[in-house]
Amino acid sequence: MGCSRSVPADSSHSQHHPKTIIPSLSSSPIMYRKSNNIVKRNHRAQPHEIVQNFLILWLDEDIDEVIDEYYNSIQHLQQIVNTIEPFNDTDECVDYLSQLQNEKAFLIVSDTLCETVVPRIHHMTQLYSIYVFSHKQSGYEEWAKDWYKVKGVFTEIIPLSDSIRQCARHCDEDLVVISAVSSLNELESSFVYIQLFKEIILGIDFNEKKEINALVEYAHEKYADNDEHLKMINEFAREYRGNLDGNNKPIWWYTRECFAYHMLNRALGTLQVETLFRIGIFIRDLHRNIEKLHSEQSNDIHGSTTPITVYR
Known part of the structure; x- marks a missing residue:
C-alpha cells in the first residue's frame, strides 16, 4: 500500500470500552x-x-x-x-x-x-x-x-x-x-477519447474571464462544506489568470494538490465529461504550461549526454 502504520507507545489492553468522544452524525439526515x-x-x-x-x-x-x-x-x-x-x-x-x-x-x-x-x-x-x-x-x-x-x-x-x-x-x-479501464478494447477507446477531448479543448477560443469565473463557481459547489478548500478557491479566483510565467501559473496550482489537482485527476481517471469541460480552460492552460517547460528544458539539454532525472 505504501502508507505506514502508526505505532503508539502503550499497548496495554483495556477490558472496558469507553465511548468515543469524537462523534459522527446520524445517517438520516x-x-x-x-x-x-x-x-x-x-x-x-x-x-x-x-x-x-x-x-x-x-x-x-x-x-x-x-x-x-x-x-x-x-x-x-x-x-x-x-x-x-x-x-x-x-x-x-x-x-x-x-x-x-x-x-x-x-x-x-x-x-x-x-x-x-x-x-x-x-x-x-x-x-x-x-x-x-x-x-x-x-x-x-x-x-x-x-x-x-x-x-x-x-x-x-x-x-x-x-x-x-x-x-x-x-x-x-x-x-x-492502475488504469480506469478493465480491458484492452476499453483502453484503446479511452485513449482515443482522451486524444479527441484534448484536441477539442485546445481548439476552443475561451472567454477567459467568463470561463475562470464558471470554474470557480463549479468548485464552490463541489467544496461547499469545506472551509479550507474554499479559501484556496477564493485565492484562485483572485490570482489566477492563466499566465505561463511568474507566480500562479497553472503547473504551480496543479502541484499544490488543492482542488484543481483533485478535480482534474478524478475527472481524467473516471472520464467525467461534465467536469472535464467545466475545468477545460485550466486543462488548456496546464497543457500549454507543460509544453513551454518541455521546450525550455529541451533547449537546455540539447546535445548534452548527461542522463536526465525525472520525478513524478
Whole structure:
C-alpha cells in the first residue's frame, strides 16, 4: 500500500470500552455545522459529488453526542479529504462501502466496533486503509498487526489525519498507475477519447474571464462544506489568470494538490465529461504550461549526454 502504520507507545489492553468522544452524525439526515448554522444534507454522497479519488467513512455507534467536537475534527480532516460520510450503523456502512466503484475508502472506526467490522470488510477492494479511533489508549495495537490495512490505533485527531494524508498521496499514485479501464478494447477507446477531448479543448477560443469565473463557481459547489478548500478557491479566483510565467501559473496550482489537482485527476481517471469541460480552460492552460517547460528544458539539454532525472 505504501502508507505506514502508526505505532503508539502503550499497548496495554483495556477490558472496558469507553465511548468515543469524537462523534459522527446520524445517517438520516446528515448534518454539517456551517458557522452558526446547521446545513442538512439528506442523502449520502453520490459518485458525481465526490471530487477526489477517495473518501472517509467514519463508523461509531455513539456518534450523536458531541457535535462541536465532531465538527472540529471534520474541519481538520477535510483539509485532506473533502467527502466524509458518518455512520452509526455497521450494516449501513458496509453496504455503502460495497457499492463504491471508482473510489477508495479510508475507514475511521471506533475501538468498540473494530473487532466486529474489520473482519467483515478487510478483503474489500474498495477499502484502502483503516484507522481505529479511541479517546484513550485501548490496547488494540497487537490485534491490529493481524490486519495489514489497519494503519494504527489513534487517540488524537491530528496524528490520525497525518496518517490519512500520507495514505491519500499513495492512493492517488496507485490509481494513476492502475488504469480506469478493465480491458484492452476499453483502453484503446479511452485513449482515443482522451486524444479527441484534448484536441477539442485546445481548439476552443475561451472567454477567459467568463470561463475562470464558471470554474470557480463549479468548485464552490463541489467544496461547499469545506472551509479550507474554499479559501484556496477564493485565492484562485483572485490570482489566477492563466499566465505561463511568474507566480500562479497553472503547473504551480496543479502541484499544490488543492482542488484543481483533485478535480482534474478524478475527472481524467473516471472520464467525467461534465467536469472535464467545466475545468477545460485550466486543462488548456496546464497543457500549454507543460509544453513551454518541455521546450525550455529541451533547449537546455540539447546535445548534452548527461542522463536526465525525472520525478513524478
